Amino acid sequence: MPSIQPVVMCxxxxxxxxPEKKLKLVMADKDLYKACAVEVKRQIxxxxxxxxxxxxxxxxxxxxxxxxxxLFSNEISVLNNFFSPSPKARRQGEVVQKLTxxxxxxxxxxxxxxxxxxxxxxxxxxxxxxxxxxxxxMSLHDLEISEICTVDPCHKFTWCLDAxxxxxxxxxxxxxxxxxxxxxxxxxxxxxxxxxxxILCDPFAINTLALSTIRHLQDLxxxxxxxxxxxxxxxLLRMLSLGQGAWDMIDSQVFxxxxxxxxxxxxxxxxxxxxxxxxHTFNVDQKLPSEEKGPIPYPSTIPEAFTKFLQxxxxxxxxxxxxILHITKQRNKxxxxxxxxxxxxxxxxxxxxxxxxxxxxxNLTLLGDEFALEEFCTSLFDGFFLTACSRKDNVHRHVxxxxxxxxxxxxxxxxxxxxxxxxxxxxxxxxxxELYNQLSEKLELRKPSPAEVTETPSMELxxxxxxxxxxx
Numbered sequence: 294m295p296s297i298q299p300v301v302m303c304x305x306x307x308x309x310x311x312p313e314k315k316l317k318l319v320m321a322d323k324d325l326y327k328a329c330a331v332e333v334k335r336q337i338x339x340x341x342x343x344x345x346x347x348x349x350x351x352x353x354x355x356x357x358x359x360x361x362x363x364l365f366s367n368e369i370s371v372l373n374n375f376f377s378p379s380p381k382a383r384r385q386g387e388v389v390q391k392l393t394x395x396x397x398x399x400x401x402x403x404x405x406x407x408x409x410x411x412x413x414x415x416x417x418x419x420x421x422x423x424x425x426x427x428x429x430x431m432s433l434h435d436l437e438i439s440e441i442c443t444v445d446p447c448h449k450f451t452w453c454l455d456a457x458x459x460x461x462x463x464x465x466x467x468x469x470x471x472x473x474x475x476x477x478x479x480x481x482x483x484x485x486x487x488x489x490x491x492i493l494c495d496p497f498a499i500n501t502l503a504l505s506t507i508r509h510l511q512d513l514x515x516x517x518x519x520x521x522x523x524x525x526x527x528x529l530l531r532m533l534s535l536g537q538g539a540w541d542m543i544d545s546q547v548f549x550x551x552x553x554x555x556x557x558x559x560x561x562x563x564x565x566x567x568x569x570x571x572x573h574t575f576n577v578d579q580k581l582p583s584e585e586k587g588p589i590p591y592p593s594t595i596p597e598a599f600t601k602f603l604q605x606x607x608x609x610x611x612x613x614x615x616x617i618l619h620i621t622k623q624r625n626k627x628x629x630x631x632x633x634x635x636x637x638x639x640x641x642x643x644x645x646x647x648x649x650x651x652x653x654x655x656n657l658t659l660l661g662d663e664f665a666l667e668e669f670c671t672s673l674f675d676g677f678f679l680t681a682c683s684r685k686d687n688v689h690r691h692v693x694x695x696x697x698x699x700x701x702x703x704x705x706x707x708x709x710x711x712x713x714x715x716x717x718x719x720x721x722x723x724x725x726x727e728l729y730n731q732l733s734e735k736l737e738l739r740k741p742s743p744a745e746v747t748e749t750p751s752m753e754l755x756x757x758x759x760x761x762x763x764x765x
Contacts, residue, residue: 303330303416311336320335321654331395331397345405346522348395353422355387356421356722359386362621370658371659374462380431381435383427390432398441405722410422410425410426414491415543423496432495446485451492453474456499458500462505463525472528486549489535490536491543499536503531503612506530507612507619509525510565510566514569520558521559530557531550552747554608557602557609561598564596564602571592574593591631599635603635603639613639619634620661647683670703672709686720689721690725690728
């Protein structure tokens with residue numbers, strides 16, 4: 294009876310436990326199921342994983358799509374990028390809020406969602422599922438749902454890491470706290486490492502750890518200290534390593550921390566520090582009065598070992614890429630052009646991943662004026678971007694995003710050759726074609742019309758000849 298139905302639904306909503314028979318009746322009738330409150334649905338879902346999966350699945354798809362839309366957005370800026378929103382602001386997103394409401398205080402449903410996230414992460418290797426894992430836990434933390442927070446062994450670790458992500462830096466006090474959690478994993482409870490690694494694999498966590506690592510390396514240069522002598526730096530590397538190893542750990546079900554390669558600490562990081570020193574030395578040289586020998590050129594070669602580390606070692610590659618983002622942000626064109634060739638081949642093509650390219654294109658806007666120079670454009674486009682455009686649709690998209698933003702800075706001849714090189718092929722996706730059309734339209738608008746072209750010489754004539762029509 295439709296007129297009484299809302300009353301019945303309201304009564305059911307307030308029953309701590311709806312009788313099994315009634316739940317089955319609701320489940321069997323689509324309209325009844327649609328009309329019942331989320332409190333009743335939770336009771337249905339907790340014994341019906343497939344039905345719950347059907348409800349959650351579109352939300353997870355929407356979440357991944359939202360993340361990808363941000364990475365490919367036409368807005369390119371240093372100040373407003375993928376990592377700009379604070380953790381608290383991100384948790385207000387529609388998907389996180391809906392999932393939080395669906396779970397309520399139900400530990401069984403929470404576990405199911407985590408299981409879905411793990412399975413999808415394994416199936417797709419998509420790290421945004423790791424972000425959602427952390428956001429969901431912290432959203433329940435915000436609502437003080439102790440029924441769930443107290444049983445999730447990652448809660449305190451995630452809470453502490455969340456504060457670091459907010460500051461975009463791991464300070465010494467929090468570093469000690471995080472280390473305490475990692476060292477406190479007891480024998481027989483190693484499985485928690487799988488969850489912790491997933492929390493650390495969240496791109497927002499990796500971003501914070503990598504930025505902190507670069508800052509530590511710069512501090513060490515100032516203190517004349519080697520990386521191996523800095524416990525704080527070693528802890529950052531340990532967490533990076535755990536985060537980067539998340540997929541392998543969950544896949545193999547072998548729950549132990551990955552071994553850190555000694556050479557990363559004894560060879561690779563000192564090499565990065567030597568690049569920082571090269572910059573300092575070059576800057577000081579520039580300020581000194583030049584003698585007969587002329588100005589000292591900026592070092593243009595890179596050690597072969599650097600390129601090899603970026604190809605073979607995942608952690609080295611991640612830190613190397615963040616160092617390149619750092620120098621680009623500092624508008625250090627010399628260092629950028631020196632290290633750029635090392636990016637063509639990196640560990641599992643990390644230099645062509647969406648997050649890195651999203652950040653790089655944003656930082657390159659600071660070097661906008663360099664785009665007028667043939668040498669800079671050739672190194673950047675021909676030497677880096679175009680090497681992957683044909684085989685990677687996402688790289689093609691990022692280059693077009695960059696040119697849509699900076700085309701007016703590029704020399705006309707170079708722009709023309711880029712336009713030819715970036716023409717979509719039959720295999721290109723719709724997004725690439727759409728961006729290419731937008732770029733072509735913009736370039737079309739900038740071309741002087743034929744009438745203007747013929748008139749330009751008249752500017753050379755002496756002024757008095759201009760007002761002739763009026764004097765008739």
